[in-house]
Amino acid sequence: MPMSAETVVELGEVFAKHGWPTHRPKDAVEPDASLFERFCHMLEQLNADQQGLILQLCRDFLKCPLPIYSTLLADALEQLTPLDLGNSSDVIFVPLTSPLDAGNAKSGSCVTYLAKPQAPHHGLLKSRNCFFYEDINRLKCEHSARAGATIVFLDDYLGTGETAVAALDDFDKRLRKPDDCVVVVVLVSLQTGFDAVQLRPTQIVTAHLRTKGISDSKTITDKETAIRIMLSIEEMLPVPDEFSLGYQRSEGLESMIRTPDNTFPVFWLSETVNQTGWPAPFPR
Numbered sequence: 315m316p317m318s319a320e321t322v323v324e325l326g327e328v329f330a331k332h333g334w335p336t337h338r339p340k341d342a343v344e345p346d347a348s349l350f351e352r353f354c355h356m357l358e359q360l361n362a363d364q365q366g367l368i369l370q371l372c373r374d375f376l377k378c379p380l381p382i383y384s385t386l387l388a389d390a391l392e393q394l395t396p397l398d399l400g401n402s403s404d405v406i407f408v409p410l411t412s413p414l415d416a417g418n419a420k421s422g423s424c425v426t427y428l429a430k431p432q433a434p435h436h437g438l439l440k441s442r443n444c445f446f447y448e449d450i451n452r453l454k455c456e457h458s459a460r461a462g463a464t465i466v467f468l469d470d471y472l473g474t475g476e477t478a479v480a481a482l483d484d485f486d487k488r489l490r491k492p493d494d495c496v497v498v499v500v501l502v503s504l505q506t507g508f509d510a511v512q513l514r515p516t517q518i519v520t521a522h523l524r525t526k527g528i529s530d531s532k533t534i535t536d537k538e539t540a541i542r543i544m545l546s547i548e549e550m551l552p553v554p555d556e557f558s559l560g561y562q563r564s565e566g567l568e569s570m571i572r573t574p575d576n577t578f579p580v581f582w583l584s585e586t587v588n589q590t591g592w593p594a595p596f597p598r
Contacts, residue, residue: 317358321369322354324369325350325353325369329349331373334350334377336348336350337350352593352595353372356592356593356594357369359550359592367543367544368580370533371528371567371578373533374531375567375568375569375581376524376567376569377568377569378502378568380424380571383424383470386501386521386522387425387429387433387499387501389521390501390519393519393520394436394438394519395438398517399438399439399495402461402463402464403441403443404442404443404457404463405433405442405443405445407444407446408422408447408450408453408466408467408468409426409468409469410422410467410498410500411477412476412477412481413480420469421469421571421572422470423448425469425470426446426447429446430446433446450485450489453465454489461491461493462494463491463494464495465497466498466499467485467499468499469499469500469501470501470502470571471500471568471574472504472508473506473561473564473566473574473576474504474506474507474510475506475507478498478507478511479510479514482496482511482514496515496517497516497517498517499519500519501521502524503518503520503523503524504524504526524567526564528541528565544559544578544580545559548579551579551592553583557575557579558579559578560574560575560576560578561576569596573597581594582594583597583598584597584598
């Protein structure tokens with residue numbers, strides 16, 4: 315359906331609110347079309363009700379490209395208290411990686427890399443010995459005799475909490491010492507994942523704590539209708555059941571270096587089951 319002039323204006327307002335460019339910057343690492351053009355192409359596939367919902371959700375969308383990761387990390391570290399870090403002089407930073415992903419480059423490794431020059435200058439860490447490892451198994455050889463160390467797990471995004479819980483379970487079984495102090499630092503977290511980690515003897519901090527895009531929205535009053543409209547969009551694609559409304563119905567509205575599958579699939583699913591293209595604004 316062609317977009318009305320009012321819809322184009324509203325889309326422009328959304329971009330202005332977020333500070334997103336409406337043209338393709340010279341040095342942008344993006345697909346050929348600009349973000350604005352991809353949004354336009356996507357909205358043209360939708361009816362008026364569907365367009366309205368997407369535009370409403372976009373007002374709450376959080377886009378976090380790599381250049382702002384350092385700022386997000388600083389904001390997350392600011393949430394830490396002396397009690398969170400314990401009394402140890404040694405603070406060991408490692409990626410929050412599921413044992414199933416051992417050996418693979420994951421986003422937690424990227425955050426650990428960024429933390430290496432940044433974290434030691436943080437107020438609470440200046441007087442401590444900071445260590446940074448991309449492989450958590452380095453704890454066995456480098457810190458096997460540690461006593462009361464602080465282990466900081468790092469990642470850019472926490473969705474359902476499955477990965478975090480798996481990583482912490484693995485750490486508990488193989489590497490944890492009774493007096494280790496464990497902290498999880500993530501740049502952006504859904505409330506669901508945040509709560510899952512808080513159920514453990516582990517402190518967690520984040521720069522952005524996010525809720526479900528429709529079910530917890532403060533601006534969408536008729537949530538049942540909004541869910542129905544979103545499902546009607548998903549039928550057009552169609553979306554695999556496990557990703558309907560985002561993985562495990564997360565209803566996410568976030569894009570990081572790579573858009574999490576917790577985000578509504580309309581924003582990241584770039585190919586339908588029939589292998590036809592979908593103009594996703596934030597493809598994975």
